[in-house]
Amino acid sequence: MADLAHSPVGAPKPAATDEMVEFGVAATSQWRRVLRRFLRHKLAVCSLVVLVILVLASFLGGSLIAYRYDELTKDFSSAPSLRHWFGTDTIGHDTFAQVLRGARRSLIVALLVAVLSTSVGALIGVLAGYYRGIVDLALMRLTDLFLTIPSFVVLLVVSARYRGESGNWLALSLVIAGFFWMQLARVVRGIFLSLREREFVEAARALGATDRRIILRHLLPNSLGPIIVNATLLVGAAIVTETALSFLGFGIAPPDTSLGRLVAEGAVASRTRWWLFYMPGLYLVLISLCINFVGDGLRDAIDPQQNRVRA
Amino acid sequence: MLAFTLRRLAVSIPVVIASSFIVFVLVATAGGDPLADLRLRPGISEGTIELRRKQLHLDEPVLQRYGNWATAAITGDLGKANGGEEVRPLLVRRLGVTLRLVVFATIIAVILAVFIGSMGAVKQYSKFDYTATFFAFVFFSMPVFWLAAILRDVGIRINTRIDRHIFFVVGEQTPGLGGGFLNVQADRLGHLILPSVTLILISMASWSRFQRGSMLEVLNADYIRTARAKGVSARRVLFRHALRNALIPVVTIVAIDFATILGGAVITETVFGWTGMGRLLVDGLKASDVNVIQAWLLVAAVLVISFNLAADLLYGYLDPRTRTT
Numbered sequence: 001m002a003d004l005a006h007s008p009v010g011a012p013k014p015a016a017t018d019e020m021v022e023f024g025v026a027a028t029s030q031w032r033r034v035l036r037r038f039l040r041h042k043l044a045v046c047s048l049v050v051l052v053i054l055v056l057a058s059f060l061g062g063s064l065i066a067y068r069y070d071e072l073t074k075d076f077s078s079a080p081s082l083r084h085w086f087g088t089d090t091i092g093h094d095t096f097a098q099v100l101r102g103a104r105r106s107l108i109v110a111l112l113v114a115v116l117s118t119s120v121g122a123l124i125g126v127l128a129g130y131y132r133g134i135v136d137l138a139l140m141r142l143t144d145l146f147l148t149i150p151s152f153v154v155l156l157v158v159s160a161r162y163r164g165e166s167g168n169w170l171a172l173s174l175v176i177a178g179f180f181w182m183q184l185a186r187v188v189r190g191i192f193l194s195l196r197e198r199e200f201v202e203a204a205r206a207l208g209a210t211d212r213r214i215i216l217r218h219l220l221p222n223s224l225g226p227i228i229v230n231a232t233l234l235v236g237a238a239i240v241t242e243t244a245l246s247f248l249g250f251g252i253a254p255p256d257t258s259l260g261r262l263v264a265e266g267a268v269a270s271r272t273r274w275w276l277f278y279m280p281g282l283y284l285v286l287i288s289l290c291i292n293f294v295g296d297g298l299r300d301a302i303d304p305q306q307n308r309v310r311a
Numbered sequence: 312m313l314a315f316t317l318r319r320l321a322v323s324i325p326v327v328i329a330s331s332f333i334v335f336v337l338v339a340t341a342g343g344d345p346l347a348d349l350r351l352r353p354g355i356s357e358g359t360i361e362l363r364r365k366q367l368h369l370d371e372p373v374l375q376r377y378g379n380w381a382t383a384a385i386t387g388d389l390g391k392a393n394g395g396e397e398v399r400p401l402l403v404r405r406l407g408v409t410l411r412l413v414v415f416a417t418i419i420a421v422i423l424a425v426f427i428g429s430m431g432a433v434k435q436y437s438k439f440d441y442t443a444t445f446f447a448f449v450f451f452s453m454p455v456f457w458l459a460a461i462l463r464d465v466g467i468r469i470n471t472r473i474d475r476h477i478f479f480v481v482g483e484q485t486p487g488l489g490g491g492f493l494n495v496q497a498d499r500l501g502h503l504i505l506p507s508v509t510l511i512l513i514s515m516a517s518w519s520r521f522q523r524g525s526m527l528e529v530l531n532a533d534y535i536r537t538a539r540a541k542g543v544s545a546r547r548v549l550f551r552h553a554l555r556n557a558l559i560p561v562v563t564i565v566a567i568d569f570a571t572i573l574g575g576a577v578i579t580e581t582v583f584g585w586t587g588m589g590r591l592l593v594d595g596l597k598a599s600d601v602n603v604i605q606a607w608l609l610v611a612a613v614l615v616i617s618f619n620l621a622a623d624l625l626y627g628y629l630d631p632r633t634r635t636t
Contacts, residue, residue: 152574289452
């Protein structure tokens with residue numbers, strides 16, 4: 001405070017970095033506007049808060065709650081109570097601890113899928129949209145081809161190979177990501193096709209900027225909004241896909257577990273020990289619902305003009 | 312329109328070939344060992360395994376295998392399953408069961424989605440709109456397997472509570488049921504209810520949002536204002552001018568979503584214990600039954616591409632401006 005009070009008016013400001021000269025002012029105000037619009041979206045903000053709590057619980061919760069996931073407590077098949085929030089199974093496992101562990105694995109897979117497929121999709125979209133011509137034609141035909149493949153079914157087939165292999169979550173993420181990049185590739189290509197004709201790109205090129213610089217410094221930051229929205233919604237889609245595969249027995253293999261496996265195990269006993277089935281499912285739906293609300297709020301905040309709906 | 316149709320049809324054929332090739336290679340390289348089952352069984356000699364490998368052409372390069380398989384598939388020969396059964400009649404039988412579910416659920420889902428979506432657009436920001444939007448989000452976020460398992464659970468609970476068997480939760484029909492054609496159809500319809508509700512709720516969620524967006528766009532168009540200004544009745548504007556045009560994008564989305572519905576049907580069938588395509592695939596995968604898996608994927612790819620083609624043609628028919636390409 002003292003520093004602030006005594007700082008002389010008109011003292012030289014700290015030297016601006018290279019990046020700030022080029023983007024600084026416009027970029028911050030744009031993202032600040034996005035933030036303000038997002039904060040006005042009450043449902044999205046609430047969902048974000050709930051989502052953060054759920055994610056933090058999944059990653060840190062294991063060490064905060066009273067029971068470990070592999071601990072055999074003395075309570076067998078007890079319904080949800082203050083001692084065991086989500087109840088226990090027949091041999092005394094605390095279901096809440098199990099759910100947190102499953103959620104962590106499901107989230108890791110979903111985040112990995114989102115990162116991988118966003119990178120691949122963005123790369124393909126960038127190449128197709130920037131270089132056009134034969135590159136565009138080849139990449140877009142490939143994208144169309146992937147879109148005609150019934151992806152969930154093919155995912156089942158491919159992940160069947162890793163069925164039952166413990167520690168298969170990495171392979172599973174790679175496989176799912178392989179079928180999740182197409183939509184983003186199309187979106188990014190569309191943006192690049194229109195942006196590359198704009199004056200600021202022409203100006204940059206006239207100043208001697210390389211393709212690499214134009215793509216990374218001028219075009220990519222301008223298409224960041226849709227990419228972020230798409231990546232958010234991809235996390236939601238990926239978590240549902242992973243759990244569905246695990247539910248059918250083709251996803252995460254024991255001794256590892258995921259929310260899908262927990263639901264599948266609980267479904268057998270849904271009439272006598274309902275909590276084993278409903279609790280993991282509720283946790284899963286809450287995560288996916290929050291992600292979708294946040295993604296929708298982000299979309300509205302980043303591009304308020306468009307009236308596009310979720311396809 | 313004829314030239315447009317022929318051009319589109321011609322484009323689809325290489326897509327089918329390329330798609331089936333990709334799928335074939337994926338299964339051949341990543342689909343697991345089809346001989347694993349044989350190897351694990353005691354008392355099977357090395358010679359038998361070798362013979363089986365020859366029968367399945369596993370000793371040949373992938374490209375050649377694809378060639379052989381594709382040539383046979385064109386003539387309708389899809390090979391034999393591990394158990395020795397011909398794949399084609401098996402597949403046809405199972406496909407009938409699954410299509411019953413998919414077609415029934417899709418028709419009802421489309422009708423409901425169009426109604427709810429249009430209502431939401433006409434009464435934008437009303438209580439109805441907000442409720443519909445919220446539930447669309449909920450069902451959109453809900454994994455098919457969980458919704459299916461919940462509905463099954465609820466069905467069983469209601470049956471036990473009122474001590475009568477009103478909801479069927481296992482299988483696609485009661486085995487060995489007599490009593491004539493009508494009785495059998497009624498029984499099938501009963502079994503259809505819960506699995507269909509699952510698929511309807513999930514697909515309706517995104518379609519109704521799509522219909523809402525499309526309807527909003529049309530309602531804000533100039534020609535609607537013109538029609539209103541001319542004094543056309545509100546009803547006529549809504550049904551004749553707005554709805555007809557708003558339906559165009561939705562029709563295509565439904566056709567394009569066919570692959571997703573198929574995936575959803577596989578899961579729903581598994582939960583409700585149907586012996587349809589879903590069961591065929593899951594069993595086939597667990598036994599690494601290559602011929603069954605390949606045939607399944609070929610049928611799925613052809614169906615998906617046909618529906619995409621249908622969407623294209625329909626779009627061209629409904630909106631002549633898009634016929635140029």
